[in-house]
Amino acid sequence: MATKKTVWYKVLDNKKELPEGRVKTVTAAHKGICLTHFEGKFSALDNKCPHQGGPLGEGSIENGMLRCPWHGWDFHPQTGIPPGGYDDGIATFEIKEEGDAVYVGVAEEDDHETTISDIMAETMVNWGVTKVFGMVGHSNLGFADAMKRQEEKGKLNFYGIRHEGAAAFAASAYGKLTGKPAGCFSIAGPGATNMFTGMWDAKVDRAPLLALTGQVATQVVGTGNFQEVDLVQAFGSVAEFNHRVQSDSKHAELMSLAVKHAILKRDVAHLTFPDEVQERKAKPNEATQTPEKRITSMEIAPPKEAVDDSLALLKKSKRPVIVMGHGARAHKKAIIKFAEQLKAPVVTTFKGKGLIPDNHPLGGGVLGRSGTPIASWFMNECDVLLVFGASFSNHTGITSKKPIIQVDFDPLALSKFHKVEVAVWGEISRTLELFQSGLKNNLDTIDQTREVAERWAIWKAEKKKRLLETSDEGVSSIAVFDTMNQLTPEDAVMCVDVGNNAYSFGRYFESKEQDFLMSGYLGSIGFALPGSMGAWAAVGDTRPVVAVAGDGGLCQYLAEITTLVKYKMPVKLIVLNNHELGKISKEQRAGEFDVWKTSLSNPNFAEFAQSCGAWGNRVDKQEDLTAAMKELFAQKGPAVLEVITDVNLI
Known part of the structure; x- marks a missing residue:
């Protein structure tokens, strides 16, 4: 068998980065290396402890021995041999020094072999699922790696979010706008359960959605293992198509059926990928699939x-x-x-x-x-x-x-x-x-x-009267939406949250050629900001995207402003800040309850947006509203306009 070529990788630009008696983790190609500096010599060892896979580069040298940070086993920091003559030593790699730099030599990598995840990711893309929102983590790394290869080919866009709930809402909004499924992606356990609300939002609003979850190894499902939740059972109520991927599954067919159900049923499809399956090599001659002649026309005539x-x-x-x-x-x-x-x-x-x-x-x-x-x-x-x-x-x-x-x-x-x-x-x-x-x-x-014209004239006259209502507590909602009527781009996609802001929006904003997205039958607070991410993924820079939220809803997924910045999503977010869950206060009064626990302590949303790298401005006077909103819509990147409003003027 031919000896593999050794490839050299620079792992330190300057030897001073690793002082005597210290260790650190470095990477040579895809290989994790524990680099040590002991008794004046640099050495390279496999970074995985042979017992539990602990990262040795995060350990320390104590009494002349490299100690694993996970379970305390010792190895010699140069040879990788444990004391006592045990046979569980660590592989070592060649080192060379050139000037101040340190290089590690590792065997040339084999060409990538197609995995089960590759087959399923490519089939997913073939069926038109080209936008995925999610978070990469320890129990979904194999499928994430397969999606990375699709993205490198220009066939997929993956958006890393800050909370998996936002991923599901973004995918739901995408489905509502386009009628096609996007994907939401999570790890096992808590990452997957975070997506549950957004999945239900898609289900009840009849939006196609594909949920992809990592899973712990199959053998420990049901044993109370770390982050173990039986996700097929957990998602049984929300997913129309709901399956665990197995090593002997027909993998391309399984993905095809998942996407087909999402499209034709306008519903949620869910696949969960056990850890041991994701990186398994595909079967010989296992091929991807396409939707050609697999989707029927829906132009069905009535009786x-x-x-x-x-x-x-x-x-x-x-x-x-x-x-x-x-x-x-x-x-x-x-x-x-x-x-x-x-x-x-x-x-x-x-x-x-x-x-x-x-x-x-x-x-x-x-x-x-x-x-x-x-x-x-x-x-x-x-x-x-x-x-x-x-x-x-x-x-x-x-x-x-x-x-x-x-x-x-x-x-x-x-x-x-x-x-x-x-x-x-x-x-x-x-x-x-x-x-x-x-x-x-x-x-x-x-x-x-x-x-129709007569009734509009009566309503517009009424709105003019309401526009005269002012307050020292903040701007009226009708003033906000009256200004938006004049300045919002006519072809915008607009994402609306739940609460008093939504009631006022529906009543006072006069639509032109805009499209509107909201959490309809589920009525889930927090939809607007993550929904705008899904809308932007659908339309890109071909149409403006505007989000309208109340302070209560925005704080649910406030950190996603960083996602807007990271992916240069030019969403224009208007937040009505009245320091209260105003709709709930109103319902408490209507039900003859005391108003209780609905007041809010908010940040300065404009300053928060600025700290994330977005444009931000705050308005608390009606006379400043027009200029501020013009400036908002003039921004090229993500921007937040915070309007201090009076909760009683809705």
């Missing part, structure tokens, strides 16, 4: 009877109103075109905000608790409601007193809470084609365009 019943109602209607929910996001252009044919107002759920611009002649704004009186007025005056992609949450408050035609791709969403006149199971755009074809010239609806 003829449902179409006929819908047409019968629409042909009799004089004042139809269309409701768009988040589930209609991919079909908004077709729905607006149909509304123009009907001359019918279009209102949205809060999650569907912006699916029709508020300045569209038929745009009626948001329906429900976070909405406008325009939307509720048209709902109450209509003679039929045509609902696309909405599930009738209490927050929206779609009345059951009007005849309803409900269209959705999910049969379980139809008539979910109460009976509707016509439940139409089908893909929205295909259903609209049948509606348009069936109606043709059989429409007798009135043109409600003028009424």
Whole structure:
């Protein structure tokens, strides 16, 4: 067998970096080396203790012996031989000194052999999962290494976050915006459980998401081992597809099925990778897979009877109103075109905000608790409601007193809470084609365009009155969103948090061509900042990304401002700081409870942003708001505008 070539690596630029009697860890290629300086000689030993793998370079020389920092076993610092003639010595490597530098010689590395993780990472990328948010750690290193190779090929972007919960929220936001899954990635145990909330956010909002978790060795699962949680069992309630990768799995097929479930079910898929599997060599002839001819078209036509019943109602209607929910996001252009044919107002759920611009002649704004009186007025005056992609949450408050035609791709969403006149199971755009074809010239609806303009005029006059309300405690929320109406880029992707800031946003911000993302049915505080990271990963620098958060929500994932800076994500974050969990205080009063434990002690968010390397500014007077917001949107990189607001002016 041929002797491998020795390759020399510089491990010290200057011998003074390692004084006599000291040790340190250095790296030669991928090899960890314990470098020692003992009795005037530099020596190189394998950095792993043969017993538990302890890092010898973190040990010390005591009484002429190198002591392992983990369990105290001794080795000679030059030869690696333990006292007493035991046969558990440490391998040594050649050393050479050139001037002040020290070099270590190690055998030339073998070419990388394809691992199970390589097969699965490449298959994941082939299926379109090219954005992953997560944290690399000791129980996911093998799969992380495989993703590194995909990133080096330019096929994957990995974003290292500061908290795994932010990774899951970012992946959820990406799925909501694009309809395609991103990945969130963690170690075993606490890293994985940190992702649970964001995974549920994706699940209940029907956003595809791929969760990838490391896992301790299979043989110790269930034994109470360090960081051991049975993640297949733990994620059984949230993941539609939920499997442990095994050495004998069909690895490419397993990854293909995970991504396929996420896409077609619009749900969460989870794979967990035991430590002993990740670096195992792939089977001979084991190949990756692609989605070619593996994904069916979703353009499913509804049953003829449902179409006929819908047409019968629409042909009799004089004042139809269309409701768009988040589930209609991919079909908004077709729905607006149909509304123009009907001359019918279009209102949205809060999650569907912006699916029709508020300045569209038929745009009626948001329906429900976070909405406008325009939307509720048209709902109450209509003679039929045509609902696309909405599930009738209490927050929206779609009345059951009007005849309803409900269209959705999910049969379980139809008539979910109460009976509707016509439940139409089908893909929205295909259903609209049948509606348009069936109606043709059989429409007798009135043109409600003028009424839309009239209701907007009434609401805008009311907003002007509210804008006059001021306070010495801070700026009013309506002033913040009125300024945003004037200055926010018209094509921005906007991520909104939970709380009073969200209610005010839904009510006062007038959408144009923006897209809006939020934690809808889960209503999880803290979504805005990590959600903006997912939005930026989706659109890059092609569109502005704006996050709107309250002080309570922002502090949940405040450290992710450093992530914005690290990856040069030019997110513009507006934080409404009223030093209170204002929505909870309001609910306590409404429930006739005492206001208790809702006050907050906050940092100066602008100064915090600056300390992270972002732009930051703070405003506490309404007259300074316009200039500050102009400056915010003029920044090229990540930027934070903190506005001190009055909790009572929402």
